Amino acid sequence: xxxxxxxxxxxxxxxxxxxxxxxxxxxxxxxxxxxxxxxxxxxxxxxxxxxxxxxxxxxxxxxxxxxxxxxxxxxxxxxxxxxxxxxxxxxxxxxxxxxxxxxxxxxxxxxxxxxxxxxxxxxxxxxxxxxxxxxxxxxxxxxxxxxxxxxxxxxxxxxxxxxxxxxxxxxxxxxxxxxxxxxxxxxxxxxxxxxxxxxxxxxxxxxxxxxxxxxxxxxxxxxxxxxxxxxxxxxxxxxxxxxxxxxxxxxxxxxxxxxxxxxxxxx
Amino acid sequence: xxxxxxxxxxxxxxxxxxxxxxxxxxxxxxxxxxxxxxxxxxxxxxxxxxxxxxxxxxxxxxxxxxxxxxxxxxxxxxxxxxxxxxxxxxxxxxxxxxxxxxxxxxxxxxxxxxxxxxxxxxxxxxxxxxxxxxxxxxxxxxxxxxxxxxxxxxxxxxxxxxxxxxxxxxxxxxxxxxxxxxxxxxxxxxxxxxxxxxxxxxxxxxxxxxxxxxxxxxxxxxxxxxxxxxxxxxxxxxxxxxxxxxxxxxxxxxxxxxxxxxxxxxxxxxxxxxxxxxxxxxxxxxxxxxxxxxxxxxxxxxxxxxxxxxxxxxxxxxxxxxxxxxxxxxxxxxxxxxxxxxxxxxxxxxxxxxxxxxxxxxxxxxxxxxxxxxxxxxxxxxxxxxxxxxxxxxxxxxxxxxxxxxxxxxxxxxxxxxxxxxxxxxxxxxxxxxxxxxxxxxxxxxxxxxxxxxxxxxxxxxxxxxxxxxxxxxxxxxxxxxxxxxxxxxxxxxx
Numbered sequence: 001x002x003x004x005x006x007x008x009x010x011x012x013x014x015x016x017x018x019x020x021x022x023x024x025x026x027x028x029x030x031x032x033x034x035x036x037x038x039x040x041x042x043x044x045x046x047x048x049x050x051x052x053x054x055x056x057x058x059x060x061x062x063x064x065x066x067x068x069x070x071x072x073x074x075x076x077x078x079x080x081x082x083x084x085x086x087x088x089x090x091x092x093x094x095x096x097x098x099x100x101x102x103x104x105x106x107x108x109x110x111x112x113x114x115x116x117x118x119x120x121x122x123x124x125x126x127x128x129x130x131x132x133x134x135x136x137x138x139x140x141x142x143x144x145x146x147x148x149x150x151x152x153x154x155x156x157x158x159x160x161x162x163x164x165x166x167x168x169x170x171x172x173x174x175x176x177x178x179x180x181x182x183x184x185x186x187x188x189x190x191x192x193x194x195x196x197x198x199x200x201x202x203x204x205x206x207x208x209x210x211x212x213x214x215x216x217x218x219x220x221x222x223x224x225x226x227x228x229x230x231x232x233x234x235x236x237x238x239x240x241x242x243x244x245x246x247x248x249x250x251x252x253x254x255x256x257x258x259x260x261x262x263x264x265x266x267x
Numbered sequence: 268x269x270x271x272x273x274x275x276x277x278x279x280x281x282x283x284x285x286x287x288x289x290x291x292x293x294x295x296x297x298x299x300x301x302x303x304x305x306x307x308x309x310x311x312x313x314x315x316x317x318x319x320x321x322x323x324x325x326x327x328x329x330x331x332x333x334x335x336x337x338x339x340x341x342x343x344x345x346x347x348x349x350x351x352x353x354x355x356x357x358x359x360x361x362x363x364x365x366x367x368x369x370x371x372x373x374x375x376x377x378x379x380x381x382x383x384x385x386x387x388x389x390x391x392x393x394x395x396x397x398x399x400x401x402x403x404x405x406x407x408x409x410x411x412x413x414x415x416x417x418x419x420x421x422x423x424x425x426x427x428x429x430x431x432x433x434x435x436x437x438x439x440x441x442x443x444x445x446x447x448x449x450x451x452x453x454x455x456x457x458x459x460x461x462x463x464x465x466x467x468x469x470x471x472x473x474x475x476x477x478x479x480x481x482x483x484x485x486x487x488x489x490x491x492x493x494x495x496x497x498x499x500x501x502x503x504x505x506x507x508x509x510x511x512x513x514x515x516x517x518x519x520x521x522x523x524x525x526x527x528x529x530x531x532x533x534x535x536x537x538x539x540x541x542x543x544x545x546x547x548x549x550x551x552x553x554x555x556x557x558x559x560x561x562x563x564x565x566x567x568x569x570x571x572x573x574x575x576x577x578x579x580x581x582x583x584x585x586x587x588x589x590x591x592x593x594x595x596x597x598x599x600x601x602x603x604x605x606x607x608x609x610x611x612x613x614x615x616x617x618x619x620x621x622x623x624x625x626x627x628x629x630x631x632x633x634x635x636x637x638x639x640x641x642x643x644x645x646x647x648x649x650x651x652x653x654x655x656x657x658x659x660x661x662x663x664x665x666x667x668x669x670x671x672x673x674x675x676x677x678x679x680x681x682x683x684x685x686x687x688x689x690x691x692x693x694x695x696x697x698x699x700x701x702x703x704x705x706x707x708x709x710x711x712x713x714x715x716x717x718x719x720x721x722x723x724x725x726x727x728x729x730x731x732x733x734x735x736x737x738x739x740x741x742x743x744x745x746x747x748x749x750x751x752x753x754x755x756x757x758x759x760x761x762x
Contacts, residue, residue, distance in 0.1 A: 200567070211497055211499045213487070213498055213499055214502065215499060215501045215568075215569075216501070216568060216569075225570050230499050230501075233483045234506065236483055237480040237509065240476075241472065242472070242476070244431075244475060245434055245443070245472045248434045248435055248438045249438040249443040249446075251438065252438025252439045253438075253442065255439045256438075256439060256440065256441075
């Protein structure tokens with residue numbers, strides 16, 4: 001018996017040992033929402049097309065805003081991200097009325113006109129209401145990067161930058177959500193918008209959105225929280241434990257009938 | 268009641284002798300582990316008081332101590348109180364001591380693994396909240412998470428085994444309805460049900476369910492471990508507290524179980540099962556599974572109704588059982604010639620400590636108050652009250668009773684009084700400093716306090732003085748009860 005237990009224990013330890021180091025985790029280079037949540041954005045001047053200069057606070061005081069960092073020569077994530085945001089915001093609705101989108105370049109060589117030409121096929125003004133393209137001075141860009149956790153690094157021997165795709169949701173000058181990725185789905189955008197309206201989403205930042213066995217699932221369309229498969233894990237112990245106890249007492253019934261004379265008497 | 272056959276009586280007597288030996292071993296384990304784990308607490312308070320100054324070891328030792336101190340004492344509380352309850356229950360049902368010895372052996376293996384982890388500075392705290400054990404940020408080696416999972420599995424198997432054995436033993440004597448005292452609710456108090464059987468049945472069923480929750484939790488840890496993919500931390504947190512909260516509640520209930528059986532020996536007044544007691548303990552069986560939600564008030568992802576259920580269940584589990592037990596204990600001593608010994612004093616004071624700590628706990632389980640107190644030392648205050656001056660007193664009382672009963676060595680009255688006085692004064696002074704820290708919003712789990720929270724450092728210094736009184740009390744206890752333990756051991760061997 002003891003030998004068998006030892007063998008099983010050794011086997012388990014061996015299996016555990018062989019699996020060491022397999023634990024995956026979030027890419028540490030990606031911006032961490034938890035580190036920047038509820039930070040205040042610096043109120044920096046933004047240079048818009050047509051020579052107009054506006055303070056960033058003018059945007060967030062008017063209505064909630066989404067802030068996106070791109071650069072006009074980007075051959076990577078910038079275009080797909082903005083296209084996705086444009087398509088999704090059109091389907092979800094509300095842009096220009098309920099919120100606005102401010103696209104800032106982090107490349108010091110960019111001008112607002114270049115951004116418009118690159119992303120809106122126009123050098124005059126955005127084709128979509130509620131969208132704004134602009135640039136900021138390098139020292140102000142640094143302040144924005146510090147506040148939002150955005151970063152970029154030049155890629156050697158190219159005119160490109162390595163940077164994350166990132167959408168920052170801002171409400172009254174504070175960061176309320178950060179979306180990281182090359183696209184945004186309607187469900188994700190609805191969750192951002194709900195948070196920007198001041199309606200806290202009963203969700204939580206997770207490194208992997210495709211988790212198995214969630215307790216609850218949030219529906220951004222209705223704002224409802226529904227039970228998910230993980231609830232089974234919470235119900236399983238009583239659902240197994242109670243029948244197990246009942247079974248034990250049922251089995252004990254036979255023993256009680258047969259060995260009634262062998263039990264002790266109560267003192 | 269049926270009479271025993273001669274063979275049955277001999278076998279029963281043999282099992283009872285083995286149960287006495289097992290209880291004595293666990294008494295020794297308590298006297299060994301309680302001072303060691305308690306000294307880790309002393310070290311932590313010394314660290315917080317900054318009296319170690321330049322000599323202070325690396326802060327990782329503080330958190331490793333926090334982890335082992337918490338895990339170890341919860342484990343010791345659960346196991347020793349369980350054995351105490353079985354010891355008195357063995358008067359009424361026949362337990363298979365082989366299973367209990369196997370569980371004891373496995374528990375020792377689990378404890379050794381936890382101690383090894385301590386030496387490797389494994390420090391995710393005693394809640395070991397997922398995924399923290401896997402993310403040490405260089406604080407502890409990744410192998411320690413594996414050792415911890417093995418320890419958890421070994422302890423889970425050990426404790427599930429003896430909970431199932433407890434259910435089997437009760438089921439061999441009582442039908443479920445009778446074991447839960449439902450016939451009292453129908454106005455029929457026959458057959459008479461010993462209170463310890465009622466408590467043990469509730470504890471056994473809830474214990475199996477809690478340990479199944481631990482199995483589910485362990486599976487999630489292993490899924491992460493082997494696939495490398497995250498599972499929902501909220502599910503695992505729910506399971507962790509489902510298991511952990513129920514387990515520590517059971518430890519308290521085990522203590523109440525042997526209190527019901529042992530205190531009447533000193534008061535001379537039988538403690539019988541009655542309708543309020545049956546209602547209270549049946550409520551506990553149902554509600555204890557939902558009370559853990561109060562640990563997740565800060566998890567805003569939990570729906571609001573879950574939090575409300577948590578508050579109602581917290582009141583529901585605490586109030587009926589506590590009121591029945593406290594009123595019962597007071598009725599045992601009110602205008603009665605109680606024989607006050609070390610054992611009876613500690614049993615009585617332990618019950619009162621449970622009541623006082625319980626008030627702190629019920630306050631903390633109130634959502635509006637929890638929002639203020641959640642991460643302050645108030646939390647440490649209330650659980651140290653019902654554990655240190657509650658359950659630990661009950662367990663020390665049980666071991667004092669056991670060794671007295673088995674050895675027959677007369678008690679040194681002066682020494683017994685000194686023990687009770689030191690433990691009482693030291694214990695309450697110590698927890699009072701936690702309460703005051705909580706009121707001043709001193710956060711828990713801080714090794715050192717910043718300038719703004721200097722009051723925390725001052726109160727830690729005062730607490731140290733009281734801890735030294737507790738240490739003195741425990742030392743005197745070891746001298747008095749240790750002497751009896753050796754005499755009891757010799758008597759048991761001779762028999």
